Each structure stands twice: as C-alpha cells, then as structure tokens.
Amino acid sequence: MKNKITLKELAKLLNVSVSTVSKALHDSPEISPKTAERVKELAKLHNYRPNPVAVNLKSSKSGTIGVIIPNISNTFFANVLLGIEARAQKSGLQVITYISNEKLEREQQIAEMLTSGFVDGVLIAISEETQRKKEYDHLFNLVDYDIPVVLYDRINIDLAVDKIGVDDEQSLEIATRLLQTKGIKKIGVASSIHHLGVGKLRITGYRNALKNEEDFYIANSSKPDTLREKTQQLLVEDKVEAVLCTDFVSTMMVYRLAYENKISIPRDLKVIGFLNADVARFLTPSISYVEQFPEEIGEEAVDLLVNRIENRIAGKQPINKTINTKLIHLESTDF
Amino acid sequence: MKNKITLKELAKLLNVSVSTVSKALHDSPEISPKTAERVKELAKLHNYRPNPVAVNLKSSKSGTIGVIIPNISNTFFANVLLGIEARAQKSGLQVITYISNEKLEREQQIAEMLTSGFVDGVLIAISEETQRKKEYDHLFNLVDYDIPVVLYDRINIDLAVDKIGVDDEQSLEIATRLLQTKGIKKIGVASSIHHLGVGKLRITGYRNALKNEEDFYIANSSKPDTLREKTQQLLVEDKVEAVLCTDFVSTMMVYRLAYENKISIPRDLKVIGFLNADVARFLTPSISYVEQFPEEIGEEAVDLLVNRIENRIAGKQPINKTINTKLIHLESTDF
DNA sequence: CTGAAAGCGCTTACAG
DNA sequence: CTGAAAGCGCTTACAG
Structure with a gap:
C-alpha cells in the first residue's frame, strides 16, 4: 500500500x-x-x-454537479448523460448521478439531500409524476438555497431557471409538412406519451401542420392494450397513409401492427418515429426518425450550469436554449 | 436566499x-x-x-463511490447503473459516474484521478481497448493505493479483486442444447463481439454444446460489412435452422438479412439474441433472448464494494460472483 | 523568501 | 452535563 x-x-x-x-x-x-x-x-x-475533500472545504465548493435523470434505460437520457459527463470532465467537475425513476417522491428526496451542499449545481429533467402532479416545491426549495439549477429536456414548468430543450413541437410539424408535400393526405399520429409535456408538444406540431380538426387521426394511450386498439383502428379502419410516432413504444406498436395486418412499409404506409439511431437503422425496414442530439443537450446543460456557478451571469434573466432536431430519412419513408 | x-x-x-x-x-x-x-x-x-464536505474531511471518507462505465448508450450498462444507484442510495453513498467510451486512455485518466481520493471505492467494467491491449497498470495502481475495486461484467482479467459477472458461457450453451432437444441440428452463431471477453465466452458456450468442429457455423466480425457477408452465407448458403446472436448488432443483422432473403422467422429460422427486454419484445416477430439482470449486477457490485470499504472482508480472498441469465422464449423460437 | 496563524465546518477525546 | 482544544488537509493573508 x-x-x-x-x-x-x-x-x-x-x-x-x-x-x-x-x-x-x-x-x-x-x-x-x-x-x-x-x-x-x-x-x-x-x-x-x-486531498480534494480538504480543498473543497477550504473553497466552499464541492467540485461536483448533480444530475437527476428520470429514466436511465431510455437511451435519450443515457446519451444526455454522456454529453454531461464529457463536458463536466473538461471543466474539472465530478458528476453525481441520481435516478428518479419517474417518481416524484424520489425526486423530492434527492432535492432535499442536495440542499445540504453535496453539489455546486444541479441538472434536472423532472419526472413524469412530477409533471403530472405539478408539484414543484422541492425545486423551488433548491433555488431558494441558491443552488444553481438547469432544467433539461423536460422544461415546460414555471420555474425561473436556465433551460435547455428540444424543439419538440416543430419536429413533428416539419415531419407532417414534409409528408404533405409528397402528396400524402391522411396522416395519423400514435403516442403513448400524450399526457407528458414533450408528447403534447409533438402532437401540437402535428396539429399545427394539419390545421383542420377533421384531418386529425390520433391514437394515444399510455396503456399498451388501448394503444394497440386505437392504432389498429388508425391503420386498418381509417387506413392512414402515414403515421408519425411520438415515442419508442408507439413506434414499435405501429411496426408490429403493420406486420400483423400485412400492411407493407413503406409501400402502403410511411412511418416516422422517435427512437435512437441504433434501433432505427437496424429495424426492418429501417425507420425514418427524428434525431435529437441528446449529447449536445447534455453539453449545453453543463455550460449553462457552469456559467451560473461561476456567477458569470448572476442575476441575469434565465436563459432558454433549444437544440434543433433533424429528420433522418431511412426506408420507412421511401417514395 | x-x-x-x-x-x-x-x-x-x-x-x-x-x-x-x-x-x-x-x-x-x-x-x-x-x-x-x-x-x-x-x-x-x-x-x-x-456540511458533508466537512464531515468527510473529518472522517477521511468521501462518502462517494466511483463507477466507470464503458458505454452508457448500451442499455445493459445503463441498467447496471440503475442498480448501482439504487443500492448506493440505501447505503447513503453518492455515485460519481465516469464514462470511458471504451477507451483505454480515458480509463487511465479516470483511474489516475481516482487515486487522489475522490471516492471510497470504484466499480469498473473495463473498456474494450483495455481488454484488447491488456494494459492494466492503471488498475493495479488503484489497488496499490488501497482503493477498493470491484470489477463488474467484464471480469476476465488477472486482478485480485472482487468480481461480479454474468454466466456468459453457460447462457449460450444452454440455449444451444435447448434447440438441440427440439430436434434442430444446424445451429449457427453470429457475433460482432467475438474479440471481447464476453463474446468469446458466449461462443465457447455454443461450441461446448455442439462439440464437433464440423458442426460449427460461425459468422463473426466487428465490421458491419464483413459481418453482413458472413451472416448472409450462414443463412443462405449454409442454410442453418437456427442462429444464436451474441449481441445487439448481430441480432439485428440476422433479422435484417432474414427479411431481405425472405426467410421466415420462426418458420424457417429460429433466432435467439442478446438484447434488452424492451427491444426484444417489440420486434416483429418478437425475439427470444437471454435476459441478464443488469440491475442485480449493479446491486451486487455495490454490496461487494461496501463490504470491502467497511473492511468487513479485509484481507480475505477476492470474491467471485455470478448472476445467472435466463432464456426468455418469445416468437422467434416458436415451434 | 519563509513560516506561523487562522480558518473552512465538522467531530471527539479530554478536562472541568 | 458543558466547553475548550486538537485535528481532518488544505489555502492564504499577514508578519518577519
């Protein structure tokens, strides 16, 4: 030794x-x-x-930032973490990871713990339950303690902090319009996350592009069975020519039902999904998808946080940033 | 404030x-x-x-553990992290996450940093490059500094520390035997990770079950194009009746090529893959897979580490644990 | 140019 | 039962 x-x-x-x-x-x-x-x-x-602990005590800094992740199995968030870790490393910061598992209570525990000074700042994507219950006291509390907070990805809450998000609304609006220019009229949307902020925004984008209520074909449910029924209706009875999927589950559901009903993709049905590049590319047929650049979100989030921590932008208005998505064409939208 | x-x-x-x-x-x-x-x-x-920093200084502990993850986009590792975080939380430990991105150099940097006392112990799954180059000095160094180390998942290296792994060899052996009992003779294996420890073990399991050299049908390459060629040969020329896939990429490749060559799964070809439950279940047809219980690996890893940190097992022989896998039957092995 | 002293926020053996 | 003192490992204003 x-x-x-x-x-x-x-x-x-x-x-x-x-x-x-x-x-x-x-x-x-x-x-x-x-x-x-x-x-x-x-x-x-x-x-x-x-000894970093001694240095930290002396400087009243912890040299670490906390990251709250709602669901690490979601590759989107895993890749955000990748970006966060990379950028934090450049700034000489350690990253302490907390996983809320989409639970409000766990998020509150974490926030509570963070007030005791483990970290110099916090990056948060709020949990599903937190969004649903609109219970934000623990976040306000963090801000009260003067701990810099940056929200990433799930940002549509009324908290005066820096935010970095994705142009969710625009992404599906652009996708819908693109299908329209190709002459496709009957366009549906499938979603298992319509009750969440991002889900809502994506569906709003779809609505924006279509405009007329009677053109909407929406299959949404967070319950697999119900989603399956509704999607079946969309594909078989409504016979939509294209489906936009707002998330992984609905994307796979559409593929599955197309297979079961012998609907050929892309011949009879165009599909655009939200999933990560790996899976999208390897599916058969490969599926066109909205790329989201989660690593950049992570990097930007750290940059915003570091600026706050170092007081470079103290007192200034909260900053709102957006990382633009990109539509990637693969086989499922071949014409 | x-x-x-x-x-x-x-x-x-x-x-x-x-x-x-x-x-x-x-x-x-x-x-x-x-x-x-x-x-x-x-x-x-x-x-x-x-103030946790002051408490730590006094107690000469950091109250944190470091986790080195080779690739966080891999859901296996993401889920290991989930287990780690959950168990660490119970022990009141903070988890500092480092991502090596499968690079030896980054892993060395991280190890170097960790010698300065940021953490009370470290969980490591060594990077691909580290395995390939068999360059372990940075790990020995950690041990020299008396920092408890536990290896998880990628454990076949000669380092006298606690290890927690998966029964990779057995998993494919059992899968192969199972197909044999169903009367299937011509069984192939596809792999994009044959050069890595886990890949080797899985292929060894396959060999163990078959025994005769002439029965082996192996398509392996870490390069997509070569893997595609070899797999094509397996499916079309060798006409294997079943394929075992050692990893995500080879699994998707088999599905893809079956589709392109109009080989019907499971009618003409049974497939067993290594991928996470979500994707396996949602593929069309759903694919039978080897479940690995990554969360348990994470939890056990923390338990081992905490025991070492608290000196409950000081001086004792390193412990080796294995988490058994489980074969999950879905549509791709319907008979 | 070097060192003694104070202090970051805590814990704990010791004295009273 | 309470408090002064020492100390964890460092940094830095101050004195010499």
Whole structure:
C-alpha cells in the first residue's frame, strides 16, 4: 500500500513549512525557484495529489454537479448523460448521478439531500409524476438555497431557471409538412406519451401542420392494450397513409401492427418515429426518425450550469436554449 | 436566499458551544435532555444539515463511490447503473459516474484521478481497448493505493479483486442444447463481439454444446460489412435452422438479412439474441433472448464494494460472483 | 523568501 | 452535563 502523502508529511521531509509547500505547488511568486523545485520534485516522487475533500472545504465548493435523470434505460437520457459527463470532465467537475425513476417522491428526496451542499449545481429533467402532479416545491426549495439549477429536456414548468430543450413541437410539424408535400393526405399520429409535456408538444406540431380538426387521426394511450386498439383502428379502419410516432413504444406498436395486418412499409404506409439511431437503422425496414442530439443537450446543460456557478451571469434573466432536431430519412419513408 | 446555517451559528444562537450542539444532534448521552431538545428544535427550524464536505474531511471518507462505465448508450450498462444507484442510495453513498467510451486512455485518466481520493471505492467494467491491449497498470495502481475495486461484467482479467459477472458461457450453451432437444441440428452463431471477453465466452458456450468442429457455423466480425457477408452465407448458403446472436448488432443483422432473403422467422429460422427486454419484445416477430439482470449486477457490485470499504472482508480472498441469465422464449423460437 | 496563524465546518477525546 | 482544544488537509493573508 502506498499511503496517500499529505502536505504536512511532505513539509516534514523537506524541512520546510506546510505553507511553503502549498505555495510552491501553486507556483506562487513568493517562493524561491530553488525551493519550488525541491518541493515539486519530492511531490512528484511521492505522487502527491491534494486531498480534494480538504480543498473543497477550504473553497466552499464541492467540485461536483448533480444530475437527476428520470429514466436511465431510455437511451435519450443515457446519451444526455454522456454529453454531461464529457463536458463536466473538461471543466474539472465530478458528476453525481441520481435516478428518479419517474417518481416524484424520489425526486423530492434527492432535492432535499442536495440542499445540504453535496453539489455546486444541479441538472434536472423532472419526472413524469412530477409533471403530472405539478408539484414543484422541492425545486423551488433548491433555488431558494441558491443552488444553481438547469432544467433539461423536460422544461415546460414555471420555474425561473436556465433551460435547455428540444424543439419538440416543430419536429413533428416539419415531419407532417414534409409528408404533405409528397402528396400524402391522411396522416395519423400514435403516442403513448400524450399526457407528458414533450408528447403534447409533438402532437401540437402535428396539429399545427394539419390545421383542420377533421384531418386529425390520433391514437394515444399510455396503456399498451388501448394503444394497440386505437392504432389498429388508425391503420386498418381509417387506413392512414402515414403515421408519425411520438415515442419508442408507439413506434414499435405501429411496426408490429403493420406486420400483423400485412400492411407493407413503406409501400402502403410511411412511418416516422422517435427512437435512437441504433434501433432505427437496424429495424426492418429501417425507420425514418427524428434525431435529437441528446449529447449536445447534455453539453449545453453543463455550460449553462457552469456559467451560473461561476456567477458569470448572476442575476441575469434565465436563459432558454433549444437544440434543433433533424429528420433522418431511412426506408420507412421511401417514395 | 436561505443561507446554509452552520454549527457555529447554531451555537451562537443558543448560547452554547459548538461541541454541545454537535453532540446534541448526534444524540450523545453526554448531553442533557433539555439542551438536546433546544438544539434539535432550532436545528429543525433552520433546516440545519451538516456540511458533508466537512464531515468527510473529518472522517477521511468521501462518502462517494466511483463507477466507470464503458458505454452508457448500451442499455445493459445503463441498467447496471440503475442498480448501482439504487443500492448506493440505501447505503447513503453518492455515485460519481465516469464514462470511458471504451477507451483505454480515458480509463487511465479516470483511474489516475481516482487515486487522489475522490471516492471510497470504484466499480469498473473495463473498456474494450483495455481488454484488447491488456494494459492494466492503471488498475493495479488503484489497488496499490488501497482503493477498493470491484470489477463488474467484464471480469476476465488477472486482478485480485472482487468480481461480479454474468454466466456468459453457460447462457449460450444452454440455449444451444435447448434447440438441440427440439430436434434442430444446424445451429449457427453470429457475433460482432467475438474479440471481447464476453463474446468469446458466449461462443465457447455454443461450441461446448455442439462439440464437433464440423458442426460449427460461425459468422463473426466487428465490421458491419464483413459481418453482413458472413451472416448472409450462414443463412443462405449454409442454410442453418437456427442462429444464436451474441449481441445487439448481430441480432439485428440476422433479422435484417432474414427479411431481405425472405426467410421466415420462426418458420424457417429460429433466432435467439442478446438484447434488452424492451427491444426484444417489440420486434416483429418478437425475439427470444437471454435476459441478464443488469440491475442485480449493479446491486451486487455495490454490496461487494461496501463490504470491502467497511473492511468487513479485509484481507480475505477476492470474491467471485455470478448472476445467472435466463432464456426468455418469445416468437422467434416458436415451434 | 519563509513560516506561523487562522480558518473552512465538522467531530471527539479530554478536562472541568 | 458543558466547553475548550486538537485535528481532518488544505489555502492564504499577514508578519518577519
């Protein structure tokens, strides 16, 4: 075992004071070049690293940021975390991960814990339940404690903090319009997340493009069985020519039902989905999808947070950013 | 802003010493019930929480564990993290996440950083590159610094630490035997990870079940184009009756090529894959797969680490654990 | 140029 | 039962 060496031990070995060692290692101009060199040499020899906990206590910083993720199995959020970790690393910050599992109570526990100063700032995508119950006190509380907070992805709540989101509404509006220019009239939408903020926005985008109520064909339910029924109706009875899917579950449901009902994609039915590149590309036929750039969202979120932490934008109005999506054409929208 | 209140401030408000406050809050028997109550009341009123950084400095603990994840977009690892986070939370530990992106250099950087005492212990699944280059010095170094290390999932390296893995070899052996009992003779395997430890083990399981060299039909390549060619050969020329896939990419490749070559699953071809439940269930037809219980792996990993950290098993031989997989039958192996 | 001292916020052995 | 003191490992204003 190489026991960790401290400043004090280093000082004793060198026959100088602790202050001198510390200053030397920080390249203080107060220290003579000769001493500085001696100190650094020994420090290197013993592989000295300052104890981060002590440094943090001194500086009243924790050197870490907290990230609350609603659901890590969702590759979107996994990739956001990827971006967060990468950018945090550049800023020399450690990332403490918390998973709310879409539960309000867990989110409250986490927020409560974070008020005690584990982290210098927090990135949050609020949980489904939190959105549904509109219970935001724990978030206000965080802000009250002067802990910088940045909301990512799930941002449509009334909290005066920096936010970084996706242009959910536009994404399906653009997709719908694109199908229209190709001469497709009967366009449906399938969704298992119509009750969530992002789901609502995506469906709104679809509505915006169509305009007339009578043109809407919407299959939505968070219950698989109901969604299946409604989607079946969309494909078989309404005979839509294209379906936009707002999420993974509805996308797979459409593929499944098309297969069961012998509806050929893309010949009889065009499909555009929301899923990650890997799955989209590998499906048969491959499915056109809305790309969301989750890594960029993570990176931007850290940037916003770091700016707040370093007070570069203190007191200023909250910033709202949007990362644009991109429609990727694969086989399911071949004409 | 509610500024965080400290012990000192609390003490001043109560006209007692800092020690008294501290002891009272820790239910020390030294303190009179009356004082204890006064202290607790005020502490509650001000929502006092001990500064974790100070507590850590005092106790020479960081109260955190580090987790190195090779690839967070892989739902397997995402779910391991889920288990880790849940169990860590129960032990009151914070989880600092590092993503190596399958790169040796990044893994080395992380390990280097961790020697400075950010964490009380580390959970590692080593990166692909690390496995390939068999460059483990940074891991030995961690152990030298007396930082408890637990390897998870990717464990076949010669390092005397606790390990928690999956019964990769057995999983495909059992799957192969099962197909054999159903009267299937010509069984192939497709793999894009044959060069990695887990891939090797899975293929070994397949070989174990078949025994005769001439019965092996193996399509393996980490390059998509080559894998496609070889798999095509397996399905079209060799006309195997079943394919076992060792990973996501090869699974999707088999589905794709079956579709392109109008080979009907499961009628003409049985398929068993390695992928996560969500995708497996939603594919058309749904695909039988090997379930791996990543959350349990995460939980067990934390348990092992906590035991080491608390020295409950100090000096003892490293522990090796395995989480058994389970074959889930869905449509792709219907008979 | 070097070092003693104070202090970050806590805990705890010790004295009274 | 209460408090002063030492100390965890560091940084930095200040004195010499």
